[in-house]
Amino acid sequence: xxxxxNLKTVIENGICTITINRPDKxxxxxxxxxxxxxxxxxxANGDESVFSIIITGEGPKAFAAxxxxxxxxxxxxxxxxxxxxxxxxxxxxxxSSPKPVIAAVNGFALGGGCELAMACHLRVAxxxxxxxxxxxxxxLIPGYGGTQRLIKYVGRSKGLELMMTAEMxxxxxxxxxxxVNYVVPQDTLLAKCKEILxxxxxxxxFAIGAAIRAANAYDGTMKGYEAELTEFGKCFxxxxxxxxxxAFLEKRKAKF
Ligand code: COA
Numbered sequence: 001x002x003x004x005x006n007l008k009t010v011i012e013n014g015i016c017t018i019t020i021n022r023p024d025k026x027x028x029x030x031x032x033x034x035x036x037x038x039x040x041x042x043x044a045n046g047d048e049s050v051f052s053i054i055i056t057g058e059g060p061k062a063f064a065a066x067x068x069x070x071x072x073x074x075x076x077x078x079x080x081x082x083x084x085x086x087x088x089x090x091x092x093x094x095x096s097s098p099k100p101v102i103a104a105v106n107g108f109a110l111g112g113g114c115e116l117a118m119a120c121h122l123r124v125a126x127x128x129x130x131x132x133x134x135x136x137x138x139x140l141i142p143g144y145g146g147t148q149r150l151i152k153y154v155g156r157s158k159g160l161e162l163m164m165t166a167e168m169x170x171x172x173x174x175x176x177x178x179x180v181n182y183v184v185p186q187d188t189l190l191a192k193c194k195e196i197l198x199x200x201x202x203x204x205x206f207a208i209g210a211a212i213r214a215a216n217a218y219d220g221t222m223k224g225y226e227a228e229l230t231e232f233g234k235c236f237x238x239x240x241x242x243x244x245x246x247a248f249l250e251k252r253k254a255k256f
Pocket of ligand 1: 024025026028029065066067069072108110111112134135137138232
């Protein structure tokens with residue numbers, strides 16, 4: 001992979017691990033880091049040797065403590081909207097990645113960091129992880145999809161409470177609210193993500209991508225069901241369903 005200024009990337013056993021590497025700034029997401037995440041996810045998705053992606057933060061303290069607050073200084077309304085649009089585009093690219101993306105949340109996931117974690121398909125948190133949308137402290141609101149995704153995960157009532165009080169959730173609270181999939185000791189965080197991905201690796205990649213697309217279409221209307229219908233149908237046109245069904249009938253494990 002390319003060399004990035006604010007990211008470390010490594011591909012091992014088909015898993016591309018992208019580590020935000022600004023630990024002295026709590027891995028705050030400045031413009032360049034956001035652009036680099038977009039580029040690295042695109043690169044990983046275009047690499048045939050990669051079947052999944054883990055996003056994490058360098059060091060024991062922070063996944064990402066938000067957008068880089070210094071870059072907010074002096075922005076106009078139009079520049080603010082442009083900044084949010086750039087964040088939306090990057091986080092949509094993660095959410096719509098056909099390869100599974102897990103956030104390994106190793107500490108503070110605040111503001112844009114929480115929004116980044118929420119754009120990933122799954123979240124595994126270390127015991128010291130903290131989640132929150134503290135933007136109102138700055139006179140702001142979440143701008144990288146947080147007002148929408150937080151409500152999808154924890155519901156409108158709790159989501160609005162978190163956005164209006166700026167209170168942080170600890171890892172256990174995030175687990176109870178359904179914001180994270182697992183909470184594990186910090187030294188086993190990446191191992192847990194890899195364990196989940198090893199299971200996913202044995203399944204049909206086409207079907208995994210289809211499940212992601214259908215789930216992303218969920219909006220509480222018929223649109224989601226229509227997407228499911230289309231994606232279900234498309235599975236029948238892939239080669240992988242033949243292998244999956246034949247393997248079942250032949251009483252063996254499918255090889256995708
Ligand atoms: N943007 C820019 N810099 C940030 C940052 C952010 N979102 N979060 C942390 N940093 C920087 C701090 O300014 C400090 O830099 P310095 O050493 O040059 O002064 C460094 O990271 C370490 O942070 P510090 O606040 O000293 O660490 P802490 O352990 O006392 O507190 C946090 C950790 C995460 C609770 C605290 O940094 C914080 O509240 N950050 C902002 C969170 C936020 O509001 N995010 C939403 C942004 S929209």
